[in-house]
Amino acid sequence: MSTSADTTTPQGLRERLFHAGYIADEELASLVWMGLSLERPLLLEGDAGVGKTAIASASAKALGRPLLRLQCYEGLDVNQAVYEWNYSRQLLEIRMAEANQGERAALRDNLFSEAFLLERPLLQAIRSNTPCVLLIDEIDRADEAFEAFLLEMLSEYQVSVPELGTLHAVTKPLVILTSNGTRDLSDALRRRCLFHFVDFPTLARETLIVRTLVPEAASRLVEECVAFVHRLRKEDLDKTPGVAETLDWVRVLFKLGHSELPIDPQRLMPSMAALLKTRNDHWQVTAERVGKLMDGPRMGQDAGVAAGLK
Amino acid sequence: MAALQPPKATDPRERLGEFAHYLRQHGFALGYAEIALMVQTAAALPLDQWPRIESLWRAIASGSQRQWRKYPELHQAFWFPHKVKASTRSSGLTQRARSLPELVQQMHQDMAQQAGNSAPGEARPTVGQADDAASGELEESGGQRAQGGASSTAPLDERDFAEWMPGDMDRFEPLVEALKKRLRSQLLRRFEPTGQRGSIHLRRSLRGAQGTAGEIIKLARVQRQRRQPRVVVLVDVSRSMEVHAQFYLRLSRAFVEVMDARALVFHTSVADVTPLMKRRSERVQEKVNAVTFGFGGGTRIASCLQTALKLHLERMALQRGDYFLVFSDGYDTDPPDELDAVLAQVRARGARVCWLHPTVQAPQSEALLRAANQIHRFMPAHNLASLARLPDLLRSA
Numbered sequence A: 001m002s003t004s005a006d007t008t009t010p011q012g013l014r015e016r017l018f019h020a021g022y023i024a025d026e027e028l029a030s031l032v033w034m035g036l037s038l039e040r041p042l043l044l045e046g047d048a049g050v051g052k053t054a055i056a057s058a059s060a061k062a063l064g065r066p067l068l069r070l071q072c073y074e075g076l077d078v079n080q081a082v083y084e085w086n087y088s089r090q091l092l093e094i095r096m097a098e099a100n101q102g103e104r105a106a107l108r109d110n111l112f113s114e115a116f117l118l119e120r121p122l123l124q125a126i127r128s129n130t131p132c133v134l135l136i137d138e139i140d141r142a143d144e145a146f147e148a149f150l151l152e153m154l155s156e157y158q159v160s161v162p163e164l165g166t167l168h169a170v171t172k173p174l175v176i177l178t179s180n181g182t183r184d185l186s187d188a189l190r191r192r193c194l195f196h197f198v199d200f201p202t203l204a205r206e207t208l209i210v211r212t213l214v215p216e217a218a219s220r221l222v223e224e225c226v227a228f229v230h231r232l233r234k235e236d237l238d239k240t241p242g243v244a245e246t247l248d249w250v251r252v253l254f255k256l257g258h259s260e261l262p263i264d265p266q267r268l269m270p271s272m273a274a275l276l277k278t279r280n281d282h283w284q285v286t287a288e289r290v291g292k293l294m295d296g297p298r299m300g301q302d303a304g305v306a307a308g309l310k
Numbered sequence B: 001m002a003a004l005q006p007p008k009a010t011d012p013r014e015r016l017g018e019f020a021h022y023l024r025q026h027g028f029a030l031g032y033a034e035i036a037l038m039v040q041t042a043a044a045l046p047l048d049q050w051p052r053i054e055s056l057w058r059a060i061a062s063g064s065q066r067q068w069r070k071y072p073e074l075h076q077a078f079w080f081p082h083k084v085k086a087s088t089r090s091s092g093l094t095q096r097a098r099s100l101p102e103l104v105q106q107m108h109q110d111m112a113q114q115a116g117n118s119a120p121g122e123a124r125p126t127v128g129q130a131d132d133a134a135s136g137e138l139e140e141s142g143g144q145r146a147q148g149g150a151s152s153t154a155p156l157d158e159r160d161f162a163e164w165m166p167g168d169m170d171r172f173e174p175l176v177e178a179l180k181k182r183l184r185s186q187l188l189r190r191f192e193p194t195g196q197r198g199s200i201h202l203r204r205s206l207r208g209a210q211g212t213a214g215e216i217i218k219l220a221r222v223q224r225q226r227r228q229p230r231v232v233v234l235v236d237v238s239r240s241m242e243v244h245a246q247f248y249l250r251l252s253r254a255f256v257e258v259m260d261a262r263a264l265v266f267h268t269s270v271a272d273v274t275p276l277m278k279r280r281s282e283r284v285q286e287k288v289n290a291v292t293f294g295f296g297g298g299t300r301i302a303s304c305l306q307t308a309l310k311l312h313l314e315r316m317a318l319q320r321g322d323y324f325l326v327f328s329d330g331y332d333t334d335p336p337d338e339l340d341a342v343l344a345q346v347r348a349r350g351a352r353v354c355w356l357h358p359t360v361q362a363p364q365s366e367a368l369l370r371a372a373n374q375i376h377r378f379m380p381a382h383n384l385a386s387l388a389r390l391p392d393l394l395r396s397a
Helices: A011-018 A026-038 A050-062 A087-100 A103-112 A121-127 A144-155 A189-191 A203-211 A219-233 A243-255 A269-275 A279-284 A287-294 A298-309 B012-025 B032-044 B047-061 B065-079 B099-118 B133-144 B166-182 B202-212 B241-257 B283-295 B301-312 B334-348 B366-376 B384-388 B390-395
Strands: A042-045 A067-071 A084-087 A117-118 A133-137 A158-161 A163-170 A172-177 A193-198 B188-195 B221-229 B231-236 B262-266 B270-272 B323-327 B350-357 B377-380
Touching: A011 A026, A011 A050, A011 B047, A026 A042, A026 A050, A026 A172, A026 A193, A026 B032, A042 A050, A050 A067, A050 A133, A050 A172, A067 A121, A087 A103, A087 B202, A117 A121, A121 A133, A121 A144, A121 A158, A121 A163, A144 A158, A144 A189, A163 A243, A189 B384, A193 B047, A193 B065, A203 A219, A203 A243, A219 A243, A219 A287, A243 A269, A287 B202, B012 B032, B012 B065, B032 B047, B047 B065, B166 B241, B166 B384, B231 B241, B231 B301, B241 B262, B241 B323, B262 B301, B270 B301, B334 B350, B334 B366, B350 B390, B377 B390, B384 B390
Parallel strands: A042 A172, A042 A193, A067 A133, A133 A172, B231 B262, B231 B323, B323 B350, B350 B377
Antiparallel strands: A084 A117, A158 A163, B188 B221, B262 B270
């Protein structure tokens, strides 16, 4: 990372995150700083598309650490998340020992050694020689049993393997858990983490985010798009568009050659697929509705406010 | 280990203990570990950046979105009461409380002093550690002190819903949460794969052994599936229920959010409001109000329940152990026998029918008297105390 900002203060870390392409507000930067200082996992909750996962990759980039990612899903178990014995290799070892008439005691001792252990992301994270950033994405999708298993790892940074004993952390990773809030996480897990609710960004911050990540788009287009999305979020939609959707939409409009929002809402309708993700939302947001959202002097005012605050 | 010193009156631990107690009173779950962490954070933060302490403590103290949103208000009210308009100050303090900047400075001084004084290897207790008996006393003493004249009893529990304020309705969700935990999950005949537990499934084990030339290395285990009972909530929003309907709607929202229940409202017709309940916005609230209060007038309970079964609950097969909760005062304008017939259909599916009424006594309408045999239990639901008894009543239904 080619920046002189210091990661030992929240302000310095915020600058580093900015250079890594993530515009964090003060509170979020302080949270990441606290996670590093206190060696505590971070639990980020919020709607889909507000940039929870991006924080992990930006933190990794800002801190110059490798990023390890574990995507959670229903049915995720220890074998896929922590470790697994390499059964095929163990079997091969047994066959070879039988063929060579090797010593049984030695075989027994070696069969469950670290040589036959396949490390999965959680174990890799704590056994890594260089500290890393571990992203446990969408923890709310995993089963409660897996959540309970995580407790030991998150509080003690260690993993118990029955055949080997307890494997302690060589280096402590910065652990970031994300949740979309589709189910309630256990209190035990929450208490081990520092909690942060990632909300939709303010108009000014979102404008800055889009300008930074889509620098090729015209300023006017960015301001108008962000102001439009902010208005759209106030509508009663099944899936409220997040920052990711705004970025997609601006990119689409830029590719279509727009330098500002077209006056005719009909011309916008094909690109609305980037913002509206359900049939019901498509049905609800008609060209007429888009026209009303775009209409009036307030759109310009919104954009003006954003420009003034940046 | 050094002898533990009881905290002095000017000790920052005392003030932080009071703050933790204050947060606990507002539903935050703060233990010793969290308090220790708050001290650690304050000490680690450079002095010139002390205003950041609010966001840092917010991350430690909060455990949910609701707490996260509530924290700034509580932080301001506790540490900067002079900035908060129309706030109530805690009474019973015998000395001037320390301000937050003073507290943070004191923590830094303590840390510096501790670093200078401690002999190598000698451990001094940090704030709020489990072995610090004195800090426990502190928090206890904080609990006994009167807060603005309020007592520890909760009169809200006994107050009728008709007298509730909108802000009081946040208490429904923890209640339904407790209910969910206490309802028995059902054991099904179907099996599901498990890791280490359960019985061995030979066919799966053999199939899994194909990759290792038929050698069974890993045993596949299964156990019987469990399912939470499903809940259907029907809220009567007719004119006679006008006072209580909005509270029952809030309660049904809690059922939808916590137990993934189906929520329907009825008066002379019935409407499924489950999708609306799943979203929290003012516009949605307006829609629910439009659906529920737009019609007014009488009540046709039997025909509404019939429509609900045929139209809205057709795909959701009610099964044994499911709950069919009706929130109504029982005043029906349909022929009295019809309610009995429709509730018999629900019972035939194996679901448990519970009638929750806004009065202390069970309703005595003609229709309900005739249908009483089909109803597993009548339950008063007129205040929080009566709702708190719901888990026991539902389990025994």
